Amino acid sequence: MGTTVKPYNAGGKKEEVEQMFDNIAHSYDFLNHAFSFGIDILWRKKAIKILKKENPKLVLDVATGTADFALEAVRMDLNADQIIGVDISEGMLEVGRKKIADKGWQQKVVLKRGDSENLPFDSNSFDAYTVAFGVRNFENLEKGLSEMNRVLKPGALGIVLEFSKPKKFPIKQLFSFYFKFIMPVIGKLISKDKRAYEYLPESVQAFPSGNDFENIMIKTGYVDTKVIPLSGGIASIYLGRKPR
Numbered sequence: 551m552g553t554t555v556k557p558y559n560a561g562g563k564k565e566e567v568e569q570m571f572d573n574i575a576h577s578y579d580f581l582n583h584a585f586s587f588g589i590d591i592l593w594r595k596k597a598i599k600i601l602k603k604e605n606p607k608l609v610l611d612v613a614t615g616t617a618d619f620a621l622e623a624v625r626m627d628l629n630a631d632q633i634i635g636v637d638i639s640e641g642m643l644e645v646g647r648k649k650i651a652d653k654g655w656q657q658k659v660v661l662k663r664g665d666s667e668n669l670p671f672d673s674n675s676f677d678a679y680t681v682a683f684g685v686r687n688f689e690n691l692e693k694g695l696s697e698m699n700r701v702l703k704p705g706a707l708g709i710v711l712e713f714s715k716p717k718k719f720p721i722k723q724l725f726s727f728y729f730k731f732i733m734p735v736i737g738k739l740i741s742k743d744k745r746a747y748e749y750l751p752e753s754v755q756a757f758p759s760g761n762d763f764e765n766i767m768i769k770t771g772y773v774d775t776k777v778i779p780l781s782g783g784i785a786s787i788y789l790g791r792k793p794r
């Protein structure tokens with residue numbers, strides 16, 4: 551899959567990603583919504599509409615970060631008994647726990663430190679998983695996808711939301727300029743992490759999107775896969791099921 555893009559180029563990708571998200575956790579939600587003009591919320595809502603059709607009782611939100619996806623699902627009346635969010639960054643989880651407590655939703659959303667490539671759950675446990683803007687940060691993508699597949703019940707759905715690469719003029723050119731030249735400057739000022747918002751466009755550029763990503767899902771054991779491009783291909787939803 552080409553060269554590994556890491557935040558600081560000083561150690562292992564997993565440790566660096568954990569450190570980077572710990573560093574930017576305080577400003578993550580603000581910058582996320584500001585940089586996308588709130589469109590990321592619409593993308594999450596679209597993914598949650600797909601999730602709702604599955605009527606899942608137990609949902610795993612991998613790379614849950616500050617629990618934005620899980621909380622949006624509860625807000626949208628996802629009728630699940632529980633959503634369990636896992637993340638390697640304790641800093642991000644800390645922000646998420648505060649948001650959950652503010653809503654009084656501690657029974658509905660439970661956060662746990664955990665690595666997507668070695669999930670602390672039994673096989674065949676979950677009715678669905680979601681992972682929003684997480685897979686690009688995995689150290690070993692295939693391991694993560696296989697591991698998330700392992701914890702799904704047979705026939706259950708995995709939903710991946712991730713940045714992709716728009717191919718058409720003028721979205722491709724506009725997005726590329728904004729992503730490479732505007733975001734890193736503002737991101738550095740507000741998050742105080744020089745590399746975090748340089749790593750973002752670099753990691754998106756190096757990451758497989760569209761059918762390339764779908765093929766990796768197939769390779770790692772998913773069936774009934776589907777790619778749904780969003781906003782001209784700036785992001786995509788990828789779906790795949792564990793075989794029955």
Ligand SMILES: C[S@@+](CC[C@H](N)C(=O)[O-])C[C@H]1O[C@@H](n2cnc3c(N)ncnc32)[C@H](O)[C@@H]1O
Nearest residue numbers: 571613614615637638639642665666682683687
């Ligand atoms: C861009 S944030 C996305 C957070 C959230 N899902 C959202 O939609 O806002 C990516 C998250 O992936 C987490 N992450 C990266 N690698 C991980 C891994 N191997 N296991 C669990 N979480 C991971 C990071 O710590 C970070 O919180």
